Amino acid sequence: DAGVTQSPTHLIKTRGQQVTLRCSPKSGHDTVSWYQQALGQGPQFIFQYYEEEERQRGNFPDRFSGHQFPNYSSELNVNALLLGDSALYLCASSPPSGGADAIDTQYFGPGTRLTVL
Amino acid sequence: AQTVTQSQPEMSVQEAETVTLSCTYDTSESNYYLFWYKQPPSRQMILVIRQEAYKQQNATENRFSVNFQKAAKSFSLKISDSQLGDTAMYFCAFPNTGNQFYFGTGTSLTVIP
Known part of the structure; x- marks a missing residue:
């Protein structure tokens, strides 16, 4: 049973560039959440996708956008990169639930380490 | 917003000893869930244990158990018979009703041989 996978593992970009990170959820999962984890900090919620729509969003600027595909995989796009965007980006998936208010365990991928120079 | x-x-x-990691949270909800995740140097965030607030019994998973004190809003993790592989960052997490997880700042645990 494949777990959550993310690509690429590492990425180096320069300020002002754009980046796309990819995530494939655990088999049978339909909801994908993205988190940003700065060095020495806990993960911070960026947004969550369900049925190809953004269902929830954390306190992140519009430079952060995403997409979910019919096969439930997801992309995170960041435009106009800043030095402060350097972080580990984690994708988490969760199984089908009883609705938007249901609490489900999130299973995390290995993350993508983004470095902005 | 929830805080952790x-x-x-x-x-x-020390290896084979017991350690307890602390976590407190703040919420106005009456029914909720709490999680402990482990993040070893490999970076993969791994679920350790989950507690449902309406359950009186503390959750247990092999060497890992929780001490859940709902009135005090406290959710500590006890690791028994510590092993070298337990060395990692440990995060307490609290999801809102939309399944948005709020994480603490983490506790870096080192198991000494």
């Missing part, structure tokens, strides 16, 4: 506080940035324990 881990007041122990670093801890160490």
Whole structure:
């Protein structure tokens, strides 16, 4: 049973560039959440996708956008990169639930380490 | 918004000993879930244990158990018979009703041989 996978593992970009990170959820999962984890900090919620729509969003600027595909995989796009965007980006998936208010365990991928120079 | 506080940035324990990691949270909800995740140097965030607030019994998973004090809003993790592979960052997490997880700042645990 494949777990959550993310690509690429590492990425180096320069300020002002754009980046796309990819995530494939655990088999049978339909909801994908993205988190940003700065060095020495806990993960911070960026947004969550369900049925190809953004269902929830954390306190992140519009430079952060995403997409979910019919096969439930997801992309995170960041435009106009800043030095402060350097972080580990984690994708988490969760199984089908009883609705938007249901609490489900999130299973995390290995993350993508983004470095902005 | 929910808040999660881990007041122990670093801890160490001798191999085979027991250690307890602390977590407090703040919420106005009556029914909720709490999680502990482990993040080893490999970076993969791994689920350790989950507690449902309406359950009186504390959750247990092999060597890992929780001490859930709902009135005090406290959710500590006890690791028994510590092993070298337990060395990792440990995060307490609290999801809102939309399944948006709030994480603490983590506790770095080192198991000493």
